[in-house]
Amino acid sequence: MSYDKIEVPDDGERITLVDEETGELDVPENPIIPILHGDGIGTDVGPAAQKVLDAAAEATGRSIAWMRVYGGESAREKYDENLPDDTVDAIREFRVAIKGPMTTPVGSGFRSLNVALRQTLDLYANVRPTYHLDGVPSPVKNPEEMDMITFRENTEDVYAGIEWEAGTDEVEQVREFLEEDMGVEDVLHDGPIGIGVKPISEFASKRLIREAFDYALANDRDSVTLVHKGNIMKFTEAQFRDWGYEVVEEEYGDEFITEDELWDEHDGERPEDTIVVKDRIADNMLQQLLTRTSDYSVIATMNLNGDYMSDAAGAQIGGLGIAPGVNYGHGRALAEPVHGSAPKYAGEDKVNPTAMILSGREMLDYLGWSDAADLVRDAVEETISSGKVTYDLHRQIEGGEKLATSEFADTVVENIEKLS
Known part of the structure; x- marks a missing residue:
């Protein structure tokens, strides 16, 4: 495929789909990865993340051939439009990409470019891991109890925009x-x-819920919780819950047990090699994130619930400046941080790039580069726990060293080299 204003690197290879049914990819050791730095602070955190991901790839004997693509302000400068076909086509063709935050006006103007990309590319699962890094200040007493991953449906509910x-x-x-x-x-x-109008379909619900169940199985998680407001929305949110239990019963057999079975048949003791399926009302779940944090591991929910919950969970581990995200489709992924574009800080080399870096970590994991992904997390944690942090964390700790965005990235790279 040819592009109008995008240069395809000649030192990398394409990621290809090898199994249409499963979405399995063939990932070369030097993949071409589209990157969209984004608006506002994206111009700072995008290059910082690139530097760290390059170091992790190199430390594990690989390389990334970056391909700059454009959206938002950068696209308006090059194309005189917000989301050019070049960008969408490049992410579609090269299958795995990463982007920074994009600005979306409230109440008027264009609809969210983030939403447009997810829906155009059918990236139906917005996946947000939430875990605490040693040294990050938190408003709760035991932030280390939070180790949760939210699977949020990306194409329906309020995101349908009807x-x-x-x-x-x-x-x-x-x-x-x-x-x-x-x-x-x-x-x-x-x-x-x-x-x-709030559409909730069986098709979209079940494929999202399967992603959550498959993740729990692959990563030895002990529970999956279906979160909904089914006590009020009985034909949309309650139906999401019911479709979740149908998926368990019809497709997963003895690998999962319901919470009722856990107590009625096993006196609350989870049998080895099984995963418990729970369901919770959304408002109750928000308070249980605080009061029973360690009871929850994998969450499957609809769009709006997932947005609220993942942000609330992010607050418990230090804020959205730390929180990564990634969008999954069939044989396709687009990593992106949860936070916004914070335009007033753009170009100041000041903000925390951790969320963008850790979103890149999710991308590396999706590529199958778990060794490189672990290096990124460990190096970021080593940097923060040593007190070398950006201004947002520096003002909350004593005796730390305040770093610019680029300096923080350089320090993470140094720790990758030490740890590898």
Whole structure:
């Protein structure tokens, strides 16, 4: 495939799909990886992450051929549009990529570019690991108890973006349909109103839940929890929960047991080589993250619930500046940090690049480079625990050394070299 304003590196090889059914990839030792630095602080954290990931690859006998792609502000400068076909096509063709934060206006302007990429490329699972690194200040007493990974559905729920604006002819047509044809009464107030639709399908729910179950099996996790608001939303969120239990019963056999079975048949003692399936109401789950943190390992949930929960979990381990993320599709992945673009700090070489670096760690793990991925985590933890941190953490600890974004990356690279 040819590109208008993107240069394909000639010192790397393409990642290829070798099994259409399973999504298995063939990853060369020198893959071409598209990288989109992003808006705002993306211009700082993107290059910092590249430097660290290059060092981890080199330390394990590999290399990454980076291919710059563009979105948001950088794309407007080059293409006069926010998300050019070049960028989407490159990520689709080369299958594994990483991006920094993108700016999305609130209430007006273009819809989220993050959402657009996920939906266009059918990256249906937004996966957010949450774990504490030694030395990171936390607002809770025992942040080390948090070791959870959230699988958040990426294509439906509020991310479908199906809504009609107050005062338009379209929203009045929807109101009339609901009130006169569907019998919705005493709910829609008179006067201006905005209306949205919340789709939850069996197809999208089950493929997301399978990802969570498969991850739990592959990584020796002890539980998967289905999080929903099914006590109120009985035909959407409760159905998500029910479809989750159907997947367990029909596809996984004795590898999983329900929480009822755990107590009725095993007196609360989990049998060896089994994983417990739980379900929790979303608001209850938010407080249980604090009160029963260690009870939860893998979460499977819908879009909005997953957004709230993963951010709340991120606060317990030190904030979104530490929190990584990655989006999975069928034989495709796009890593990205959870935090936003913080444009007021752009170009100041000041902010914490840890979330972007650890998102790169998730990308390395997806490539099958677990040794390189472990090096990244260990080196970041060594750097922070030694007190060498960026300004956001420095103001919360005593006796530390405040580093610029680039200096922090350089120190992580030094620790990769020491640990390898």
